[in-house]
Amino acid sequence: xxxxxxxxxxxxxxxxxxxxxxxxxxxxxxxxxxxxxxxxxxxxxxxxxxxxxxxxxxxxxxxxxxxxxxxxxxxxxxxxxxxxxxxxxxxxxxxxxxxxxxxxxxxxxxxxxxxxxxxxxxxxxxxxxxxxxxxxxxxxxxxx
Amino acid sequence: xxxxxxxxxxxxxxxxxxxxxxxxxxxxxxxxxxxxxxxxxxxxxxxxxxxxxxxxxxxxxxxxxxxxxxxxxxxxxxxxxxxxxxxxxxxxxxxxxxxxxxxxxxxxxxxxxxxxxxxxxxxxxxxxxxxxxxxxxxxxxxxxxxxxxxxxxxxxxxxxxxxxxxxxxxxxxxxxxxxxxxxxxxxxxxxxxxxxxxxxxxxxxxxxxxxxxxxxxxxxxxxxxxxxxxxxxxxxxxxxxxxxxxxxxxxxxxxxxxxxxxxxxxxxxxxxxxxxxxxxxxxxxxxxxxxxxxxxxxxxxxxxxxxxxxxxxxxxxxxxxxxxxxxxxxxxxxxxxxxxxxxxxxxxxxxxxxxxxxxxxxxxxxxxxxxxxxxxxxxxxxxxxxxxxxxxxxxxxxxxxxxxxxxxxxxxxxxxxxxxxxxxxxxxxx
Numbered sequence: 087x088x089x090x091x092x093x094x095x096x097x098x099x100x101x102x103x104x105x106x107x108x109x110x111x112x113x114x115x116x117x118x119x120x121x122x123x124x125x126x127x128x129x130x131x132x133x134x135x136x137x138x139x140x141x142x143x144x145x146x147x148x149x150x151x152x153x154x155x156x157x158x159x160x161x162x163x164x165x166x167x168x169x170x171x172x173x174x175x176x177x178x179x180x181x182x183x184x185x186x187x188x189x190x191x192x193x194x195x196x197x198x199x200x201x202x203x204x205x206x207x208x209x210x211x212x213x214x215x216x217x218x219x220x221x222x223x224x225x226x227x228x229x230x
Numbered sequence: 231x232x233x234x235x236x237x238x239x240x241x242x243x244x245x246x247x248x249x250x251x252x253x254x255x256x257x258x259x260x261x262x263x264x265x266x267x268x269x270x271x272x273x274x275x276x277x278x279x280x281x282x283x284x285x286x287x288x289x290x291x292x293x294x295x296x297x298x299x300x301x302x303x304x305x306x307x308x309x310x311x312x313x314x315x316x317x318x319x320x321x322x323x324x325x326x327x328x329x330x331x332x333x334x335x336x337x338x339x340x341x342x343x344x345x346x347x348x349x350x351x352x353x354x355x356x357x358x359x360x361x362x363x364x365x366x367x368x369x370x371x372x373x374x375x376x377x378x379x380x381x382x383x384x385x386x387x388x389x390x391x392x393x394x395x396x397x398x399x400x401x402x403x404x405x406x407x408x409x410x411x412x413x414x415x416x417x418x419x420x421x422x423x424x425x426x427x428x429x430x431x432x433x434x435x436x437x438x439x440x441x442x443x444x445x446x447x448x449x450x451x452x453x454x455x456x457x458x459x460x461x462x463x464x465x466x467x468x469x470x471x472x473x474x475x476x477x478x479x480x481x482x483x484x485x486x487x488x489x490x491x492x493x494x495x496x497x498x499x500x501x502x503x504x505x506x507x508x509x510x511x512x513x514x515x516x517x518x519x520x521x522x523x524x525x526x527x528x529x530x531x532x533x534x535x536x537x538x539x540x541x542x543x544x545x546x547x548x549x550x551x552x553x554x555x556x557x558x559x560x561x562x563x564x565x566x567x568x569x570x571x572x573x574x575x576x577x578x579x580x581x582x583x584x585x586x587x588x589x590x591x592x593x594x595x596x597x598x599x600x601x602x603x604x605x606x607x608x609x610x611x612x613x614x615x616x617x618x619x620x621x622x623x624x625x626x627x628x629x630x631x632x633x634x635x636x637x638x639x640x641x642x643x644x645x646x647x648x649x650x651x652x653x654x655x656x657x658x659x660x
Contacts, residue, residue: 098608100601102637128610131617132635135610154640156601158608189609 184215343376368468
């Protein structure tokens, strides 16, 4: 399995920190029938970045771009976690031992188990480390 | 090229003695104006107290409002029969300002225009279309007589009917034009529409409103001209006070005719070379309407360096109006300085808004600036870095800590006419 198949395109949207911005983004995705699989908001001084994994990233990029939003793609990876105590530790330990730095992460847990989405400083090295460590990476085709 | 090389390149010492002689004469002329008689008397100054050029700073300023108060002929220093022409400046509020000229004034003025046009290489071989108002506005007749004095072929086309203007440029083989920079852009667009190439044009003289370096590039590309900045104001005859030479790095102001000071617009203190402030001019050769320390309201500075062309000290292109100046925690800030900083940072756009508030008795300045679409990586930390960079460069340029807010591209207001980029809310909290 090639490394590329594990690289997932996250959409990152620049947004001023003011009421209604998230609603505008969400409405646009609804109009395009784009499903949001996971998302988070990172906030800095007066502005933020909305990060989302969606089923149709290209279409989301085009739609939001047309609306005037500043959108970029960011490469992330998704790792299956055990939905039980120690599940996160297992993954974090692998990355720590592999010398991989996590820039940010967010997670969800549902029927299919828990998933950790990671933005790391070196995506290829992280994929190799996780595979070597015996954890399960989710292929991007599962999402997109 | 020089129109009058001797005067234009006068050694500094000779220039200063000429200036002093002319300043003394001007002081005796203003004795004929009641406003100045009173003003000088109240200040306890007799004309003979001015012995050196440094004594100039003891004299009171003249403001635009003073001229308005003197409407119509209160500032004429000669009898009306000696005045051969009158111009007025548009009065947006209240009465217009009236300026008068003697025969000698008109000759001096035309001579100054001839200096400027010769400086940028125009000669009697050029065909010159003067596309500005020929009525009360000084730009029309001012350039007209200067160009004729050189012997140029002058087309007094005035304003309006752009298609006819384009036709004349093409049919007459016009080489040089004079108009406002915004009209020049319009002209270029219409020429494009009617699919006419203005190949004969080589020189564009643009003035009467401030314009930027990017606009210069645009004008030069679209019209195929070399563009020169022209500065003047009716109170100092009209256009022709200062002009760019082929170096196009600052404007030569004619020091034999205009005594230049740069002052702090708030304190009135005279500033040194390289310091930004309000241009104050004492004209030295005006007969009908001599003035003392006239406050132009225009913000510029005197260059420290000499110009390779051999003429005397230059002033910077006009950076704004003193009316636009903000005082933030005692520091003078011009919106144009902010614009200048932003122009140098590719990660952000050139549009901005400034908000001034008073928080705990301290002035706080907040600047909204758009992130440049092409520089958004998707990473928060990159945005934070851009924000810090803008704040740092503003602090270096303004000597002031500001709050910088990054906003979405295209979200700030765009202005078609006069931009209103500053919202001062300090009064709201008092």
